[in-house]
Amino acid sequence: MFAIAVENEALVWQECEAPQGIASDEVRIEVAWAGVNRADLMQRAGQYPPPEGASQILGLEVSGTIREVGRHVERFKVGDPVCALLSGGGYAEEVVVNELQVLPVPEGYGLREAAALPEMFATAWLNLFIEGNLKRQERVLLHAGASGIGTTAIQLCGLFGHPCFVTVGSQEKLETCLRLGADAGWNRHDGSFVEAVNAWGGADMILDPVGGGYLADNQQVLNQDGRMVLIGLMGGRMDELDLGRMLMKRQRLIGSTLRTRSPKGKGMVLDALYVHVWPRLARGELRPHIDRSWPIQEADAAHAYVQDNASTGKVLLAVTGA
Structure with a gap:
């Protein structure tokens, strides 16, 4: 062959x-x-x-x-x-x-x-509903919302009753995500997403393929009992967490891979x-x-x-x- x-x-x-x-x-x-x-x-x-x-x-x-x-x-x-x-x-x-x-x-x-x-829907389903344990009407922050997994997760969130906020790399990509059903979004080139996501109502669950450089901001928008599901390292392997915030807000960081x-x-x-x-x-x-x-x-x-x-x-x- x-x-x-x-x-x-x-x-x-x-x-x-x-x-x-x-x-x-x-x-x-x-x-x-x-x-x-x-x-x-x-x-x-x-x-x-x-x-x-x-x-x-x-x-x-x-x-x-x-x-x-x-x-x-x-x-x-x-x-x-x-x-x-x-x-x-x-x-x-x-x-x-x-x-x-x-x-x-x-x-x-x-x-x-x-x-x-297979990969898009399996990854999105695994991390939203199994690892992320989404409950109806919980709010979702999707980083890299215009990716294959992001565009799939937007649709699954809409179908199963979860408002979602996306971060993307261009206005064109943001418009595509909104057409697919995202409730709101942010162009990462405009700076930190923290203020916009908190004004939207914060996130109960975050699907993050970025990792390094995003964890501290993720913590600032994650609601009480919120979950961050880390599925990639586009931003690097190393970052810092505020453990005090994690304890007081009962936040959880979950690492997840499908391939292995x-x-x-x-x-x-x-x-x-x-x-x-x-x-x-x-x-x-x-x-x-x-x-x-x-x-x-x-x-x-x-x-x-x-x-x-x-x-x-x-x-x-x-x-x-x-």
Whole structure:
């Protein structure tokens, strides 16, 4: 098969060994589309190695068609259109993955749109409703609101009754977030978001992919019993917390990653999506916000676009483009 390899800091589409054999609980997928995530950029830079035993090939989500099933697989059959959440290996013509990490393509969706679902919706659901333990009408602050996860979280907040405030990097991105359903927002180039968020009513939960440089301001807007869920380190690994404020306001800081969870752990999140989100996707109540796509051979250009913070929503790579 062909797959993306990192050679001299470039992404090269070249022939490599296909995954050999499948376990009884796995499926083999012929990949049509792959999603681009910041984790891919970090892995490429040597900052985010894949979990032990996972493919070294970049790529955490795909859509495609099942070409082989393990002998104990009952939920899928050869020929089924599916999307999958991976620990690695998505920038390739084939992937092998545990069936728990696979979902059918929602009714009315093609494979292109389906590739934008697994990582964005699983990450948003996990961190809003499982780690963040959102209760109805609690208020949410979403940093990087125009990202793939941000545009997804905005829609989930609106659908499940949670006012949300976004921070973004441009007025154009802010306008997009407001159209998607954000209640209010702030351009980070205008300075600190603290005064604006507190005037809005503060946040009961914060979804933060930034980390360094944001934690102190997060604490200032977090309401009593509030939760900060840290899902990325775009701003760096180190920062300071006011432990006195944390104690007095009973604030919680929660670190969360999806990639390193077991197939069972990923499957738990996908099962929740299948029950609570897939029917709403089919009814058109939710939609993945796709920015642009590139042929897999031009993965370098797609990475540069994401690295430059130019994207609003999901960036995709066409493998077969089916």
